Amino acid sequence: xxxxxxxxxxxxxxxxxxxxxxxxxxxxxxxxxxxxxxxxxxxxxxxxxxxxxxxxxxxxxxxxxxxxxxxxxxxxxxxxxxxxxxxxxxxxxxxxxxxxxxxxxxxxxxxxxxxxx
Amino acid sequence: xxxxxxxxxxxxxxxxxxxxxxxxxxxxxxxxxxxxxxxxxxxxxxxxxxxxxxxxxxxxxxxxxxxxxxxxxxxxxxxxxxxxxxxxxxxxxxxxxxxxxxxxxxxx
Numbered sequence: 299x300x301x302x303x304x305x306x307x308x309x310x311x312x313x314x315x316x317x318x319x320x321x322x323x324x325x326x327x328x329x330x331x332x333x334x335x336x337x338x339x340x341x342x343x344x345x346x347x348x349x350x351x352x353x354x355x356x357x358x359x360x361x362x363x364x365x366x367x368x369x370x371x372x373x374x375x376x377x378x379x380x381x382x383x384x385x386x387x388x389x390x391x392x393x394x395x396x397x398x399x400x401x402x403x404x405x406x407x408x409x410x411x412x413x414x415x
Numbered sequence: 416x417x418x419x420x421x422x423x424x425x426x427x428x429x430x431x432x433x434x435x436x437x438x439x440x441x442x443x444x445x446x447x448x449x450x451x452x453x454x455x456x457x458x459x460x461x462x463x464x465x466x467x468x469x470x471x472x473x474x475x476x477x478x479x480x481x482x483x484x485x486x487x488x489x490x491x492x493x494x495x496x497x498x499x500x501x502x503x504x505x506x507x508x509x510x511x512x513x514x515x516x517x518x519x520x521x522x523x
Contacts, residue, residue, distance in 0.1 A: 332512060342450075342458065342501055342514040355510050358416070391457060400505035400512075401448035401463040408457050 299324040301392050301406035308412050309386075315379040319392030319406055326368060330395035331375045332402065333366060335388040343388075347395070348375060387413045417506040419515035426521045433489040435518045437502030440483060445504045447485040449478060452499045461500075462487060489520070497522045 305317035319331070333345040346356035348366040356364050365378040375392055389410050393402040420438040427433040437447060447465050450458035460469050462478040465485065475490045489496055502515035 334514075341517040342452075342503075344512040344514060347512070357511065395512075396463070399463065400446050401460060401503065402450070402458070402512075403460055403463075403469070405457040405459070 299394065299404045301394065301404055303390060303392055303406045303409035305390075305409060305411070307410060308414060309382050310415050311383055311413055312381055315377070315382050315386065315411060317377045317390055317392075317409060317411075319375040319377075321373045321375065321394075325370075326373050326375060327370055329397055331366075331368070332393050332395065333364075333375075333377045334391045334393055334402075335386075336391070336408075337385075337388040345377065345379075345390075382413050384413050387411060416509060416511065417504070417513050419502055419504065419513055421500075421502060421515040421518045423516070424519045424521065426523055427489075427492045428523045429492055429494060431492055433492050433496070433520055435487040435489075435500050435502075435520065437485040437487070437515045438483055439485070439504065442483055442485050442504065443481045445480075445506070447478065447480045448503045449476075449487045450501045450503060452501065453497075458501065492520075492522055494522050496520060 300322045302320045309315045330347050330349045332347040348354045363380045367376045389408040391408045392406045394404040396403040449462040451461045452458040461476045465480040466478045477488045479486050500518045
């Protein structure tokens with residue numbers, strides 16, 4: 299299984315960040331998929347997950363700005379983060395939760411997003 | 416929200432044993448996982464479900480979990496083990512995934 303994040307590396311303050319995670323070597327159905335981010339020089343922060351028919355849950359610290367969706371026909375997971383600020387600058391990772399478990403077994407390589415006008 | 420606390424740094428000489436702790440309220444009742452992250456790279460799972468190792472991970476990595484503390488132990492430390500290490504759990508109460516604050520392991 300391979301995960302690849304894609305999207306703009308630069309977003310303006312107050313705009314919406316949109317990222318895609320393309321999954322190859324396996325189907326996204328029946329797995330939990332998460333987005334995780336890491337500000338420069340800081341630790342990992344879980345953003346949220348999506349599962350199967352669109353069940354989602356998010357880190358409340360994002361104050362409802364995050365939306366995760368899935369495109370099963372193209373085997374992709376997406377993240378939208380609205381009203382971005384400098385605090386949202388980070389490397390964004392997508393990751394899979396092991397089936398039947400609670401650990402992240404596959405990670406994407408990560409995508410650096412800068413927030414600047 | 417559930418909080419996991421790790422020491423910011425651990426230093427160890429080559430060949431010695433590194434011990435990294437992860438503190439959380441009654442963490443012994445949860446499954447704890449450990450991820451290793453080298454600079455500029457994505458995290459890699461090294462221990463899951465407290466003490467199991469994924470295929471391809473050295474047996475020098477081991478884990479335990481009891482009470483309010485989980486521990487990752489790296490035996491016979493090598494220069495290549497220098498990295499940041501994060502513990503991780505799933506909190507059933509909130510249905511959230513949580514990462515520890517991270518520990519930087521330095522090989523002297």
